Amino acid sequence: MVYLDNNATTPLDPDVAEKMSRFLKEYFGNPSSLYPIGREVKEMVNEARETIAKTLRAIRTEIIFTGSGTEADNFVLRGVLEAFPEKKELITSAIEHPAILSTAHYLEKTGVKVTYVPVDKTGMIDLDFLKDAVTPHTALISIMHANNELGTIQPIEEVVIIAKEKDILVHTDAVQSFGKIDVDVKKLGVDLLSISAHKIYGPKGVGALYVRKGTKIHPLIHGGHQEREMRAGTENTIGIIGFGEAVRVMKEKGPEDKKRIEKLAQRLKKGIEETIPKAKFNGHQEKRIKGTINFSFLNLEAEAILLALATKDIYVSTGSACSEGAEEVSHVLNAIGLRPEIARSSIRMSLGRFNTEQDIDTVLRELPPIVENLRKISALDIEEED
Numbered sequence: 001m002v003y004l005d006n007n008a009t010t011p012l013d014p015d016v017a018e019k020m021s022r023f024l025k026e027y028f029g030n031p032s033s034l035y036p037i038g039r040e041v042k043e044m045v046n047e048a049r050e051t052i053a054k055t056l057r058a059i060r061t062e063i064i065f066t067g068s069g070t071e072a073d074n075f076v077l078r079g080v081l082e083a084f085p086e087k088k089e090l091i092t093s094a095i096e097h098p099a100i101l102s103t104a105h106y107l108e109k110t111g112v113k114v115t116y117v118p119v120d121k122t123g124m125i126d127l128d129f130l131k132d133a134v135t136p137h138t139a140l141i142s143i144m145h146a147n148n149e150l151g152t153i154q155p156i157e158e159v160v161i162i163a164k165e166k167d168i169l170v171h172t173d174a175v176q177s178f179g180k181i182d183v184d185v186k187k188l189g190v191d192l193l194s195i196s197a198h199k200i201y202g203p204k205g206v207g208a209l210y211v212r213k214g215t216k217i218h219p220l221i222h223g224g225h226q227e228r229e230m231r232a233g234t235e236n237t238i239g240i241i242g243f244g245e246a247v248r249v250m251k252e253k254g255p256e257d258k259k260r261i262e263k264l265a266q267r268l269k270k271g272i273e274e275t276i277p278k279a280k281f282n283g284h285q286e287k288r289i290k291g292t293i294n295f296s297f298l299n300l301e302a303e304a305i306l307l308a309l310a311t312k313d314i315y316v317s318t319g320s321a322c323s324e325g326a327e328e329v330s331h332v333l334n335a336i337g338l339r340p341e342i343a344r345s346s347i348r349m350s351l352g353r354f355n356t357e358q359d360i361d362t363v364l365r366e367l368p369p370i371v372e373n374l375r376k377i378s379a380l381d382i383e384e385e386d
Ligand code: PLP
Pocket: 007, 008, 068, 069, 070, 071, 073, 097, 099, 144, 146, 147, 148, 173, 175, 176, 196, 197, 198, 205, 206, 207, 322
């Protein structure tokens, strides 16, 4: 199998699987219990919290565990807007993940004014537009760190400069950047940041929100005292232990992973450009997560390519996995100005820790004839755009 959909999810790292399986067999205590079998689990949860905090250059009490990256994103938008009832404005971008966009749409229905910052054709936000969109009523600016479909990395530090002049909180959805590039809350200067375990070879169904000390935000779930009363409910202990271990392994293997993935991705990108005519690269050439490669194969339906590749045991995506099947054309590709028929021909390949040179050989052998054969039977005939 050649798995090139690591932005959708990653396989569990064997070290993480090992740690989780040991935990499952040996520990069952409730972290809120005061006797030893509860306390030892609480300590392990806090160890995971410490590992994650240190990696982000935060402190332990600034990390709140959530049920997913999506939950962390919901939490931020709703929690901050609720905490500032006198400020009813939110600024975000047109290419956010549905976890942000759908929450923003929900907030609009409750009377919040949302401004969507447009992007250029590389997927980079328009900073001048953002600057002009800020008003005294802006409670929060939420701009993703790296885009899941294109890999484009946003200038978060510059967003922070604009926001801080006006005392506005800044959130970044770092679900796709964490583990792929340096994610340092101090360097970025953000107040809030979301991450998710299953994008970094950890388990699904656990995420975290960084909340800078002193930041005003309303709780997401009311109940017991867990997660500093911000997100009540008995903790997903197994998920949290796995998340912590995934981050520990990431620190160990991350630098080597990054080098290898970049090299493989570069070979794949170059190979496609050299062997497949009318293959249009989408995204920023430099400022992007290098392991994310998005191409439009003009005159084809991406789904046909995806299915043909799947018959060869090669797995790619036609866009964000979460939105697959849910919309005609990706809102991200639409926002970078691709015509619908070109957007519908786009494939995302995202590399990860377990990809090999052989995987790239396989794709470069199988993909060109698939595209060629499908084009022979395609009724479409679009000329390449500049
Ligand atoms: N934000 C981004 C940028 C993502 O890519 C994803 C998942 O694809 C999410 C949020 C949602 O994370 P989760 O799958 O943990 O809910």
